[in-house]
Amino acid sequence: MARNALVDVPGIRVGHHTAIGDGFLTGTTVVLAPDRGMTAGVEVRGGGPGTRETDLLNPTAAVESVHALVFSGGSAYGLGTCTGVMDGLAERGIGLSVGTGPGEVVPIVPGAVIFDLGRGGDFRARPTAEFGRAALRAALQDEFSDDTGAAAVGSIGAGTGAVAGNLKGGLGQASVTLAGGVVVAALVVCNAAGSPIDPRTGDLLGARQLLPVDGPPPPVASAERLADLTEVVYRRPGGPVFSFGPEEAIEHTTLAVVATNANLTKSRCGRMATVAHDGMARALNPVHTMVDGDVVFGVATGGSGSSPPEPDLLEFHQILTAAADVVTRAIVRALLAARTTSTPGGTWPSWGDVVGG
């Protein structure tokens, strides 16, 4: 039974740790590989990324697989959450074997962060290594209800403090099963400097591709409500109008992991990450700017044991197409799940409350 989430890829587990209140509006999300690891690639495309262990995902670097991925709030401070995940994995003997004993391992745990400092009201209320440990425990147990469990979307985990344009952002997920049983799924933390909506109509940009064939038209916002959203508007005769988001925006970031149960090489995982960025472009405008640290990881679980054969060129083409699509859908789900949020650090309306969807 598909949950429309990253865990639809067999063997992948997801855990969130969320901190709201007492100055916090942030969190951490762990994507846990099967114990044998998963093949991984990455593409960093934003102008201001915050990452850890991405260089070893270069196709020419030695390590072929990773044991977990970490997304976190906290800007560069949040990279410390990877340490907690590493420690938790090492205690369980999970990692790259580098010694003679069973516990002599180095877990490979790349991570990337979003800027959400101060959104809960206290600039110093940010994720620590313990956030990573807690998210890992959640991933190992998936002990929570659907509201906070592996398949959850909204203001949870690394998406807790996320915003998108002037709207509340968050964490989204989506999956698709291709003919032949290949699953492609995405988990996205949408914290974009650009806007997820068309300010002419209020449509979610990404939803235009996602409506059912015979589905209803998207809701339309009034110009007045939209005016409240767009501090900076760029208009030309007969052309489009884009929101640039707030001028004071100094740092944002949209993160994604796209996973599949296909048997992909490390290089192909990187290509899947590259094309998955197109899914951001279809849901956010602008994106990949100097004030975004956009990163996509591509991971594949099919490359060991009773491996399926590597996809041929057309099959891989379909996986690439789906990879971009699930990213778009995950961003739409993040925006649909968002709730208007007020803290001592600010107020961010949800798309639903502004547009009335």
Add this chain to the structure above:
Amino acid sequence: MARNALVDVPGIRVGHHTAIGDGFLTGTTVVLAPDRGMTAGVEVRGGGPGTRETDLLNPTAAVESVHALVFSGGSAYGLGTCTGVMDGLAERGIGLSVGTGPGEVVPIVPGAVIFDLGRGGDFRARPTAEFGRAALRAALQDEFSDDTGAAAVGSIGAGTGAVAGNLKGGLGQASVTLAGGVVVAALVVCNAAGSPIDPRTGDLLGARQLLPVDGPPPPVASAERLADLTEVVYRRPGGPVFSFGPEEAIEHTTLAVVATNANLTKSRCGRMATVAHDGMARALNPVHTMVDGDVVFGVATGGSGSSPPEPDLLEFHQILTAAADVVTRAIVRALLAARTTSTPGGTWPSWGDVVGG
């Protein structure tokens, strides 16, 4: 008077050479810099690129500016057109000075190609160095009517043999003038493996962003006509339907140059190219695949003489947003200008003829 074309950036000239008939359906387009050159960056994102002189556009490489860019049909054979452009520039004394005499120059002429071999019926009827010389002459003179001149769109120059999905592609251009007088313009050769349309409705994907605020709804195609377009369709319950284009597709490519009169560093030109790829993602689905050699050059003319100041972060943000937008618009214009084309090598319907726009 803006021509909605690359030449709206002052100092930039464009010339096309087009070959149709006798087995040909191909051509070459030259983008000619001001004689002092223009700052340039590049991002190669397709899985199967055909390029020349792109490595020197790396921000860490020595050369800061280029004298011309060349787009051509002919797949890798078409890279020879750069030789003709170099020879023509050298004869005029234009190039990087490397000697003591006025003619001792090396013109810096990066180029990229699309796959169109055989589309005119003869696999060997492809661009040569003479095509580059002819396009350069056209750029120097802009002697032609609007149908074939610098601002032309459609099946001209490097876009002559281009297709997009199963439709006729071509060459498109667009420009925008930002507040403050900065011009951002694009020239695109759209030859994508992916589709430019939503097969549910026939809409041009890129046109969804480009309609006037109070403009008419896009035309809708019948399902039957669309069925003829989509050899491979990917459908899921309640989800979107995408055309993958023909299964026999072996090589495509969408090329773009985005130009501005702003004063951008080489690194910023590269970032402009990066974000401009998002404009492809909004108009083509999928894009940046293993059978696309997608390349975007970013060029800026504002970095010499009485230079304007470098844009601040927000101004650059607006240039980046516009860069993606003009690429989307240029692709839409290429598709709107296309005419159904039949040769001994095949038949490619235009979007207008299929959808009835």
